[in-house]
Structure formats: structure tokens, C-alpha cells
Amino acid sequence: MKIKLNPYIKWGGMLLVFCLCIYGAYSISMGNAPDEEMRYQVPYFILEKGYLPYGNEEAIRNAIWGFSYAYTPYLPSLIAVGFMKLFSIFTTSQSLLLFSARLVSVFSGAFTWLICCKIGERLFKKQTQIVLFATLVCFLPQFIFLSSYLNNDSFAVMVSGFIIYLWIKGEQENWQYKDCVLLGVSIGLCALTYYNAYGFILCSIFFYGFSVRKKQMNWKEIWLRVGIIFISGFLVAGWFFIRNMILHSGDMLGMKTMYEDGQIFAMDPYKPTNRNTPKNLGLDFYTTFFGTYYAPINWFKNSYTSFIGVFGFMAYRLKDWVYSIYTIIFGAGLLSGIIFWIKNVKRNRTASWNLLLNLLLCIFIPIALSLYYSYMTDFQPQGRYVMAALIPLMIIITYGVSGISEFKVGRFNLQWLIIFLIGVYLILFGYAYWLVMIPSCLDNKSYLTPNMLNIIFEKY
Incomplete structure (x- = not known):
């Protein structure tokens, strides 16, 4: 039975996340925002030139x-152009134009809270469980950091949440046509955002297939809905990949042409064939990730801690005890979540094998893609590369904590566990945000990087 979350919590939480993100967008300098300089060049080019760039435009x-990032999907940058165009009517300040571009991530972070509430209303039984889930997602320090500057990550998390919501709604309401349209649109938005989130496109196929099989729809109903989802997604995203094929000799994804450009135009140490990647060094997978060659970096530890919160260019870490508390919460919640989910499925309760398996797959795929990228292209263990796993992970963790909270230890009722965890989580976030992220990433001398300012004044 779907429950309704208190509207003050739903909208108040979204406003709080928005305020935290917009203050971050105002405070964080571009020099402490990974990849932003390269990503910002795309919307700035479109704003100044008035057309979409070719992948090898010298200006970007x-x-x-x-x-450049013009080869691969950049929908958040396209949306950023709209904010920049609006701000440019009133100001010529380069700092305000950058701030306006960041609003895409700010709104993505805020809307993610709302989407998590919508998911929770259909998935959990109590309001405290819904609030816990939305808190676990939106008050993860790294998510707020990513929602404070221009990137594809926070938008991808928001879209992934909407896809999961439509899975649940579609299965509960027998795949109404409007939900199929919305799922197709969401898949299209995902396709235009970030390759690391493409697992949600694949899993949408799996989830829908197993869902309609369980409901025993006839073939006409099944394929009609498939057609609606496909056409909706193609209308949203098809133009970009067709354009890539036309401009880049059939290279639909742009990856091959981007590699070739890197080989021609990059500085010698950064050419793809010259980089000290595990593949180029002749290392096998086990030696790369479990051997001694990269031992000082420790791929798994760095990816995990920066998924929780490491700010700037992997420069500003939290205290070790903070990561330890997160590990206890996540580890206990994930393990118990899987156990309770399996038990409830076997007892013929509302828990779904289909949803659990696809959530686990959506956690595994970004991790696998990040491992592959580190091995083949650039050994950079960073949590933002696996951020697409955030919502699926927190759904399972919330399910586990909710199951634990229904137990009693003697006369002591564990129902207060959820509220306690929300409090602990918010305290940890407050420490990470106010004492580490904001003061560390603030640069009073330069909001934009000097290099970005040189590009603007020299090329435009």
C-alpha cells in the first residue's frame, strides 16, 4: 500500500538540499572542482558561438x-547553456556565468531528494524509512559536492532515481502507457548524460521483461509498450548519436574518435599509447588491483572513500573514524538488506526478486566500468565514477535497517534505530560539509581557474 510522506518533510528537505548545494556552488572554486574546466568549455562555446561544437573544435x-567532452553525451552542459543565457542578459561577469552553469547540478541534487521520497512512498512502509532513504542518498557528502559544480554525475543520479521509480510504479500499476512514455524519456535522458550510468538502460530491459512475464501479458501488449518506450527514448536521445555517426565516420559513441584525437593532439606523456596505464604496462587484472605495483594508491580504498567524500582533486579527506562509521552503517545495512529481501521474497511478501537483482546489477555495473576504465585508459580510482550506484545501494541499505528496526532486544525496542541513524548521518554530513568541504574548496583569489580565464579571453 502506497503511503504519503508529510509534505513539509518532502518539500522542506528538497529546499534544504537546494540551499546546501547552491551555497556550495557559490563557494567552491573551479580549481577544486574535478573535470569542471573541461566540461565548462562546452556550454561556454555554445553560448558564444551559437551552435553545437564538433568534437575536435580547437576552442574546446x-x-x-x-x-574535448563534445564527443560524448553532455546533456547537463546543454541545459547549463539555458541558465547561462538567462544570466548573460543581466551580467557579463565570468564568475556569475560559471555559477549559473552550476545550477544544473544544484537543481539535480534538490530534485533527487524529491525523487527519493517518491520511490520511498512506493517501497517502504513508514515515513521514517522514507526519510532515512532520502537522507542516505542526498546527505552523502560526495553527492552534495558533486551537486555543487558542473558535471554529469548529479544529473545522472537524479535520472537513475526516476528510472527506478518508474520500474516500481510500472510493475505496481501494470505498465500504463504514460509510465512507458516517461520511462522511455528517462532512458533517453540517461543516454545523453553519462556512460557510467548506462547500466540503468540495460537493466530497464531486464526489469520490464521479467515484470511483464510475471504479469502474463499477451505479446501484443508487451511489444506495444516496448515500442512506446523505445520511440520515446529515441526521440529524446537519438539525434545526438546520429549526429556523432555523421560527423565522426560512424563513431556513434564518439569514444574511438576521441581516442584518435588524443593520440594526435595530446602532450606526449598523455597520448593514449604513452600513458602508464596497466594495459600499456602489460599488467594483468589481478596484479593491477591486488598486486604491489599500485599498492600505494589502493584502488578499492580510494574509490570507496571518495564515494563517501574526498573533495577537490582527491585532496581533502575526512578523518579515518568518519569513514569507519559510514562503513559500519553501509556494511550492516547492505548485508541485512539482502538477507531480509530474500527472506521476504520467500515468504511471498511484497519484496521482488526482479527489483533486487536489477538493483544489485546497477551497483555492480558502474564499479565494473570504473575498473575497466582504470585498467584500459587512466588509472584513477574515484568515487564519482561509481556514483550511479548510489540510489540502488541506499534502497537496499534502507531495507536492511528497516528490517533490523522491527526487532526487539529484551524489552528494548529497536524502532528508534532509524531516527538515531538519521541523526548520526546528518552530524557526519555537517562535519564533512562545514569543516572540510567548504573551507577546503574555497578560493577567494580565483573562482574560475586562471587557465579557463585565459581560454575565454584568448579564444573568444
Whole structure:
């Protein structure tokens, strides 16, 4: 039975996340925002030139890496152009234009709270469980950091949440046509955002297939809905990949052409064939990730801690005890979540094998893609590369904590566990946000990087 979350909590929480993100967008300098300089060049080019760039436009091609982000999907940058155009009517300040571009991530972070509440209303039994789930997602320090500057990550998390919501709603309401349209649109938005989130496109196929099989729909109903989902997604995203195929000799994803550009234009140490990647060094998978060659970096530890919160260019870490508390919460919640989910499925309760398996797959795929990228292209263990796993992970953790909270230890009732965890989580976030993220990433001398300012004044 669907429950309704208190509207003051739903909208008040969204406003709080929005305020935290917008203050972060105002405070964080571009020099402490990974990848923002390269990503910002795309919307700035569109704003100044009035057309979409080719992938190898000299104005946006990075002098070090030899390629631009115009080859790969950049929907958040396209949306950023709208905010920049609006702000440019009233100001010529380069700082305000950057701030306006960041609003895409700010709104993505805020809307993610609302989407989590919508998911929770259909998935959990109590309001405290819904609030716990939304808190686990939106008050993860790294998520707020990513929602404070221009990137694809926070938008991808928001879209992934909407896809999961439509899975649940579609299965509960027998896949109404409007939900199929919305799922197709969401898949299209995902396709235009971030390759690391493409697991949700694949899992949408799996989830829908197993769902309609369980409901025993006839083939006409099944394929009609497939057609609606496909056409909706194609209308949203198809143009970008067709354009890539036309401009880049059939390279639909743009990855091959971007590699070739890097080989031609990058500085010698950064050319793809010259980089000290595990593949180029002749290391096998086990030696790369479990051997001694990269031992000082420790791929799994760095990816995990920066998924929780490491700010700037992997420069500003939290205290070790903070990561330990997160590990206890996440570890206990994930393990118990899987156990309770399996038990409830076997007892013929509302828990779904289909949803659990696809959530686990959506956690595994970004991790696998990040491992592959580190092995083949650039050994950079960073939590933002697996941020697409955030909502699926927190759904399972919330399910586990909710199951634990129904137990009693003697006369002591564990129902207060959820409220206690929300309090602990918010305290940890407050420490990370106010004492580490904001003061560390603030640069009173330069909001934009000097290099970005040189590009603007020299090329435009």
C-alpha cells in the first residue's frame, strides 16, 4: 500500500538540499572542482558561438589531453547553456556565468531528494524509512559536492532515481502507457548524460521483461509498450548519436574518435599509447588491483572513500573514524538488506526478486566500468565514477535497517534505530560539509581557474 510522506518533510528537505548545494556552488572554486574546466568549455562555446561544437573544435580541445567532452553525451552542459543565457542578459561577469552553469547540478541534487521520497512512498512502509532513504542518498557528502559544480554525475543520479521509480510504479500499476512514455524519456535522458550510468538502460530491459512475464501479458501488449518506450527514448536521445555517426565516420559513441584525437593532439606523456596505464604496462587484472605495483594508491580504498567524500582533486579527506562509521552503517545495512529481501521474497511478501537483482546489477555495473576504465585508459580510482550506484545501494541499505528496526532486544525496542541513524548521518554530513568541504574548496583569489580565464579571453 502506497503511503504519503508529510509534505513539509518532502518539500522542506528538497529546499534544504537546494540551499546546501547552491551555497556550495557559490563557494567552491573551479580549481577544486574535478573535470569542471573541461566540461565548462562546452556550454561556454555554445553560448558564444551559437551552435553545437564538433568534437575536435580547437576552442574546446584540452591542450594536455588533446580531446574535448563534445564527443560524448553532455546533456547537463546543454541545459547549463539555458541558465547561462538567462544570466548573460543581466551580467557579463565570468564568475556569475560559471555559477549559473552550476545550477544544473544544484537543481539535480534538490530534485533527487524529491525523487527519493517518491520511490520511498512506493517501497517502504513508514515515513521514517522514507526519510532515512532520502537522507542516505542526498546527505552523502560526495553527492552534495558533486551537486555543487558542473558535471554529469548529479544529473545522472537524479535520472537513475526516476528510472527506478518508474520500474516500481510500472510493475505496481501494470505498465500504463504514460509510465512507458516517461520511462522511455528517462532512458533517453540517461543516454545523453553519462556512460557510467548506462547500466540503468540495460537493466530497464531486464526489469520490464521479467515484470511483464510475471504479469502474463499477451505479446501484443508487451511489444506495444516496448515500442512506446523505445520511440520515446529515441526521440529524446537519438539525434545526438546520429549526429556523432555523421560527423565522426560512424563513431556513434564518439569514444574511438576521441581516442584518435588524443593520440594526435595530446602532450606526449598523455597520448593514449604513452600513458602508464596497466594495459600499456602489460599488467594483468589481478596484479593491477591486488598486486604491489599500485599498492600505494589502493584502488578499492580510494574509490570507496571518495564515494563517501574526498573533495577537490582527491585532496581533502575526512578523518579515518568518519569513514569507519559510514562503513559500519553501509556494511550492516547492505548485508541485512539482502538477507531480509530474500527472506521476504520467500515468504511471498511484497519484496521482488526482479527489483533486487536489477538493483544489485546497477551497483555492480558502474564499479565494473570504473575498473575497466582504470585498467584500459587512466588509472584513477574515484568515487564519482561509481556514483550511479548510489540510489540502488541506499534502497537496499534502507531495507536492511528497516528490517533490523522491527526487532526487539529484551524489552528494548529497536524502532528508534532509524531516527538515531538519521541523526548520526546528518552530524557526519555537517562535519564533512562545514569543516572540510567548504573551507577546503574555497578560493577567494580565483573562482574560475586562471587557465579557463585565459581560454575565454584568448579564444573568444
